[in-house]
Amino acid sequence: MDVTLFLLQTLNGIQHGLLLFLVASGLTIIFGIMGVINLAHGSFYMIGAYLALSLTQWTGSLFGAVLLGIPIAILLGLAIERLFIVHLYDRDHLQQVLLTFGLILIFNELQSIVWGDDPHSVPKPAMLAGSVPVTETLSYSTYRLFLSVVCLVVAGCLYLVIHRTRLGMRMRAGAYNAEMVRSLGIDTRRLFAVVFAIGVSLTALAGIIAAPDRSLYPGIGEQVLIISFVVVVIGGIGSVKGAFVGAILIGLADVYGQAYLHDFRGFASAAVYALMAAVLLWRPTGLFGRR
Amino acid sequence: MSEAVLDVGGVHAHYGQSHILHGVTFRLARGECMSLMGRNGMGKSTTLRAIMGLVKPTLGKVWVLGTDMAHLPTDRIATLGVAYVPENRGIFPNLTVLENLVMAARPPVDGGGAGWTLERVFDLFPRLNARKDSWGNNLSGGEQQMLTIGRALMTNPRILLLDEATEGLAPLVRDEIWRVIGVIKDSGIASIIVDKNVKRLAGIADRHVVLVKGRVVFNGNGEALMGDPEFLNRHLGV
Ligand SMILES: Nc1ncnc2c1ncn2[C@@H]1O[C@H](COP(=O)(O)OP(=O)(O)O)[C@@H](O)[C@H]1O
Ligand SMILES: [Mg+2]
Numbered sequence: 001m002d003v004t005l006f007l008l009q010t011l012n013g014i015q016h017g018l019l020l021f022l023v024a025s026g027l028t029i030i031f032g033i034m035g036v037i038n039l040a041h042g043s044f045y046m047i048g049a050y051l052a053l054s055l056t057q058w059t060g061s062l063f064g065a066v067l068l069g070i071p072i073a074i075l076l077g078l079a080i081e082r083l084f085i086v087h088l089y090d091r092d093h094l095q096q097v098l099l100t101f102g103l104i105l106i107f108n109e110l111q112s113i114v115w116g117d118d119p120h121s122v123p124k125p126a127m128l129a130g131s132v133p134v135t136e137t138l139s140y141s142t143y144r145l146f147l148s149v150v151c152l153v154v155a156g157c158l159y160l161v162i163h164r165t166r167l168g169m170r171m172r173a174g175a176y177n178a179e180m181v182r183s184l185g186i187d188t189r190r191l192f193a194v195v196f197a198i199g200v201s202l203t204a205l206a207g208i209i210a211a212p213d214r215s216l217y218p219g220i221g222e223q224v225l226i227i228s229f230v231v232v233v234i235g236g237i238g239s240v241k242g243a244f245v246g247a248i249l250i251g252l253a254d255v256y257g258q259a260y261l262h263d264f265r266g267f268a269s270a271a272v273y274a275l276m277a278a279v280l281l282w283r284p285t286g287l288f289g290r291r
Numbered sequence: 292m293s294e295a296v297l298d299v300g301g302v303h304a305h306y307g308q309s310h311i312l313h314g315v316t317f318r319l320a321r322g323e324c325m326s327l328m329g330r331n332g333m334g335k336s337t338t339l340r341a342i343m344g345l346v347k348p349t350l351g352k353v354w355v356l357g358t359d360m361a362h363l364p365t366d367r368i369a370t371l372g373v374a375y376v377p378e379n380r381g382i383f384p385n386l387t388v389l390e391n392l393v394m395a396a397r398p399p400v401d402g403g404g405a406g407w408t409l410e411r412v413f414d415l416f417p418r419l420n421a422r423k424d425s426w427g428n429n430l431s432g433g434e435q436q437m438l439t440i441g442r443a444l445m446t447n448p449r450i451l452l453l454d455e456a457t458e459g460l461a462p463l464v465r466d467e468i469w470r471v472i473g474v475i476k477d478s479g480i481a482s483i484i485v486d487k488n489v490k491r492l493a494g495i496a497d498r499h500v501v502l503v504k505g506r507v508v509f510n511g512n513g514e515a516l517m518g519d520p521e522f523l524n525r526h527l528g529v
Contacts, residue, residue, distance in 0.1 A: 169394035173383040180381035183343055184395035185369030185446055 004135050009259045010252065015144045017251020018151035022206035023224055024231035024243040025158060026199030032238020033175040034192045036088050037096045040080070040103035042225025044200045047107065048073060048207020049216050050115050052122050055208075062125045062212060069208045070201055077200030081193045089192070108218060117218050122211040143213055150209055154202065155244060161198075162240060171195055175238055227254075230272055234279045236289025245287055249275060295354075296321050296481045297342070297373075297450050302351035304334075304341045304505075311337045312505040314351065319450065319483065324476040326492040327485045328527055329502035335485045336378055338502065339452045342483075343375050344368045355450065372400045374448035378455045380439040384428030388419055391427055391438055392445050399447040412441040415471060433464030440471060444480075451475060451482040458487065469495065489529050493517055501526055 027041045048069060055065035084103065088096045123129075124143045131139040162168035170191055174181045178188050206224075214220075231250050235242025250272055257271025279287060297319040304312040312334050319325050327335050340346040342353055344365040353360045355371045369375070383391055392409060399406055413420035416437040422430065430438060436457075443451055456472065457465040469491055475482060476495065486492055492499065493513040501509035501516075503526055509516065516523070523529045 166394055169386055169390045172385050173391075173394055176383050176385055177381055179345060179365070180377070180383070181395075182365040183345065183369055183375045183377070183381070184442070185366050185397060186395060187364075187366045189364075 004138055008134065008138060008140060009255050011140060011148075012144070013252035013255035014248060015148045015151075015251070016255055017248035018148050018155070019206050019210055020224075020228060020231055020251055021155060021244050021247035022151055023203045024228040024235070024247050025155075025240050026202040027228050028232045028235065028238055028240060028243045029171065029175075029195055030199045031232070033171055033195050034085075034089060036085055037093050037100065038085070038199075039097055039100035039225065040107065041100075041199070041203055041228065042221035042223070043104050043107035044073065044077070044203040044221075045207040045210075045224045046111060046221030047076070048204030049122075049211040049214075049220060050111060050120075050207075051204070052208040052211035053115065053120050053216060056122050056211075062122070062209075066205070066208055069204060073201040073204030074197045076204075077197035078193055080200070081196040085196060086189070086192075104222070107221070112218060115216075119215045119217040121215050124212040141213075147209055147213060151206075154205065158202070158240065167194070227272065230276050232286075234276055234286055236283075236286030238290070239286070239288035242286055242288030249279075294321055295319060296323075296356055297483075298352075298354040299338070299342065300352045300354070302338070302341050302348045302353060304337055304346050305349050306337075306346070310505070312341060312348075315341075315502070315505065315507055316351075317500050317507060317510055319481050322476075322479045322481055323498065324472070324482050324484065324496045326496040326499045327483050327502065328489065328492065328499060330526065330528060333502040334505040335502055336454055337505070339375065339377075339454050339483065339485065342368075342452060343373065369446065370397070370400070372447075372449035374443035374446050374451050376436075376439045376443050376451070376453045376456075378458070380435045382427040382430065382435050382438055384426060386427055387424050388427065388430070388434075388438055389423040391442050392419070392423075395442065396445040397447055400449065407444040407447050409445070412444055415444075415474060416441055433460050433467070436460060436464070436468060437471075440468070440475075444475070448480060451480050453482060454485045456484050456486045457491075489516075489523065489527050 023041065023045055027038065030036055030038050030041070051069045051072060052062065052065045055068050056062050059065060059068065084099060088099060128143045128146050130142050132142055132145065133139045162171060170181060170186055174188055174191055182188050227250060231243055231246040234249065235246030253271045253275045257268045261268045261271060295318040299315055299317050301314045301316050302312055303310070303314055315338055327338065329335050337346055341348050344360060344363060348361055355368065355373060358371060360368045360371065386394065392412060418434060419437055419441055422434060457468050460468065472484060472495060484492060484496060493516060496513070498512055499509065499516045500507055508526060509522065
């Protein structure tokens with residue numbers, strides 16, 4: 001086994017995991033705090049990616065797409081929460097799954113109408129298009145390094161918001177006992193709307209910045225959704241820390257699986273699920289889940 | 292009697308099919324300390340929950356300073372100046388003591404008044420200051436009760452609803468809580484105190500309301516209450 005290649009795969013796994021974290025953290029806080037299983041979460045990743053396509057064309061730069069895409073995602077999140085999700089708070093999980101699955105169908109149809117079913121790609125910003133040489137023969141994509149840095153910065157900001165601000169305190173308190181939060185004079189409807197918008201914008205951001213590194217095609221939202229659920233379950237439902245560790249583990253398992261198990265047909269993509277099964281056998285509520 | 296800060300008028304409440312409150316009526320004057328007594332299951336907690344809007348009254352009204360709250364959501368009722376300490380304390384275990392205190396802190400509604408601050412709450416409960424970085428789930432029962440009272444004070448309420456004030460606490464901690472109830476009363480916050488200790492309540496509350504099966508059977512001062520041993524025995528078991 002080539003050590004340098006292994007290190008590059010590791011970097012890829014971490015980068016893949018960090019991006020997954022942005023999606024999974026939104027999924028896990030929406031479930032943990034609001035009690036809503038949001039199957040449409042992957043759709044916000046897809047929307048982010050396609051927004052990156054249009055907004056990069058329109059503004060001429062990916063950075064423009066990020067600057068415009070995030071406010072759009074926040075507004076979209078607030079609108080979806082007020083129109084649909086708000087009706088799900090006191091419903092059982094089956095109803096949540098049905099409604100949010102319906103949203104997936106709608107978003108996919110809209111994607112097909114607006115952007116068509118052909119694959120697309122989004123150009124990388126020129127300054128990040130190159131690669132960083134690692135050895136004489138191997139190099140690593142500058143853009144992927146940039147992705148990792150952005151994800152780490154966002155993860156750090158999320159940590160600060162959750163652990164160092166009153167909003168974060170209220171979010172954590174709401175995850176535990178929303179009735180008590182209301183009894184203290186906090187409008188949990190507004191709190192939940194903010195949480196949902198944060199979750200949506202994290203996911204949309206992941207979609208926007210991932211777009212230049214991956215191709216865009218119908219169904220990318222669902223792919224990300226499924227793997228994010230695996231991350232959330234491994235990390236422990238509702239735990240952002242768990243989502244972080246889970247995402248890195250899954251990112252690595254996925255990349256190592258593709259790289260080293262490709263000789264065993266079918267096993268390459270199964271590495272992720274094997275990891276999930278192993279974690280759940282060991283800790284049924286996930287790594288950082290509440291027992 | 293001075294102006295009522297809280298007016299509970301003919302409140303009925305149900306849990307599903309079971310009819311729990313049957314027209315509970317009383318008023319709480321500004322700065323008054325009122326006890327709410329009754330054996331287990333008589334509807335004391337439900338009365339407090341109805342005031343907070345956590346149980347919607349099926350009939351009847353609850354006014355805070357003239358605002359009809361029956362149709363307001365719980366958070367609006369709280370921001371009108373009602374603070375609630377539930378039986379189970381409602382501490383957030385995943386927040387530190389300090390975070391539990393500051394997460395909902397608010398200045399007084401009318402801008403006036405002394406204003407409870409972190410500093411004043413820590414003066415009242417030095418124990419909380421010593422444990423301010425502990426997680427909520429690492430506290431003893433007494434510390435939890437101090438925290439939930441402190442957290443209620445941080446919202447600078449005009450009315451404090453205190454359910455089972457000393458239940459399950461060690462004797463020394465109980466004394467501490469009774470002392471604090473006295474301080475709160477002296478600070479001018481009107482309060483409704485639920486507790487099993489009739490003697491202590493008689494010593495501190497200005498007025499007493501006794502519930503039997505969701506109905507008010509007594510509403511008067513300590514002398515009238517303590518002067519009727521037969522009543523005390525029948526409805527309060529003392
Ligand atoms: N969540 C609930 N669902 C159904 N019945 C309840 C519920 N909570 C309380 N009760 C019933 O309501 C009555 C009054 O309860 P409660 O107000 O808690 O009494 P108290 O606080 O005086 O002990 C009791 O008979 C109790 O069994
Ligand atoms: Mg009770």
